[in-house]
Amino acid sequence: MSKKFICVFVAFFGFLNLSTAQSSVAHEIGGFFGPSVMKSDYGQRNNDSSTYRNTGFGIGLVHYLNFSYRSMSDAYFNEHFKVRSELSYNQTKLNHFGKWIQNGNSIGKQQLRAMEGKSSIVNLGAQLEYFPLNEIHDFEYSIGSFSPYISLGVQYNFYSATSSSTMGELGTVEATFPKYLVPSDGHSYGFSTESNGTWSIVSGIGARYKLTDLSDLMVDFRFQYFNSDWVDGLNPNEEIFTENKYNDWQVWLTFGYIFYLE
Numbered sequence: 001m002s003k004k005f006i007c008v009f010v011a012f013f014g015f016l017n018l019s020t021a022q023s024s025v026a027h028e029i030g031g032f033f034g035p036s037v038m039k040s041d042y043g044q045r046n047n048d049s050s051t052y053r054n055t056g057f058g059i060g061l062v063h064y065l066n067f068s069y070r071s072m073s074d075a076y077f078n079e080h081f082k083v084r085s086e087l088s089y090n091q092t093k094l095n096h097f098g099k100w101i102q103n104g105n106s107i108g109k110q111q112l113r114a115m116e117g118k119s120s121i122v123n124l125g126a127q128l129e130y131f132p133l134n135e136i137h138d139f140e141y142s143i144g145s146f147s148p149y150i151s152l153g154v155q156y157n158f159y160s161a162t163s164s165s166t167m168g169e170l171g172t173v174e175a176t177f178p179k180y181l182v183p184s185d186g187h188s189y190g191f192s193t194e195s196n197g198t199w200s201i202v203s204g205i206g207a208r209y210k211l212t213d214l215s216d217l218m219v220d221f222r223f224q225y226f227n228s229d230w231v232d233g234l235n236p237n238e239e240i241f242t243e244n245k246y247n248d249w250q251v252w253l254t255f256g257y258i259f260y261l262e
Helices: 002-020 048-053 076-080 107-114 136-140
Strands: 026-039 055-066 081-095 115-130 146-165 194-212 215-226 249-261
Touching: 026 081, 026 215, 055 115, 055 249, 076 081, 076 136, 081 146, 081 249, 107 115, 115 194, 136 194, 146 215
Parallel strands: none
Antiparallel strands: 026 055, 026 249, 055 081, 081 115, 115 146, 146 194, 194 215, 215 249
């Protein structure tokens, strides 16, 4: 994983250095933070407790290519699009919630209650942000104004997932819910402790607030769908357990500060 990370990291910042040579392109840098909710194989589907109690936290750094700030052209692309590059990290602790662990003390319910996991993810990628309602130039010269946007992009994700149980070692009949003892997707069990990489599609909506001539505040709500069902460390055999229909995904609500480089 470390070699993959180095290659992508070098390519990412090589792209940023190359873009600096384009005099008509301005640059913005910033940071963000906020909660992230992972929708995974932990917990009951469409259950509020599974949603809100499997909540983590993330931070990140961003860089923007601004085609409007130094440009003399009012081309539509320049005035309505920015390219966002990002390096971010988030971590979520995971447990089972919902009806399958409630109202009783059977061995299966005890096993599910005792299961716990953790997913740590480093995200590296780029998005295209579209500002449909106002021109970027107008926003830049209007302190106190808002500029909403939508975004779409791809990221490469380096994840580290752990799975454990307070009842004992996972993989034993005594500690493991039967569903997770079945081999799945090339793994000996339906759970895993591993570090690996995968791609994800990222889309979102957000808004900028013009704070000063050279700075903005940002709020961003993002949906991220992974090309893997092992990001959380659980993946019961989908041929047998047909309720396992989707890969892991998560949503972020983040708040950030953006500074314009002159």
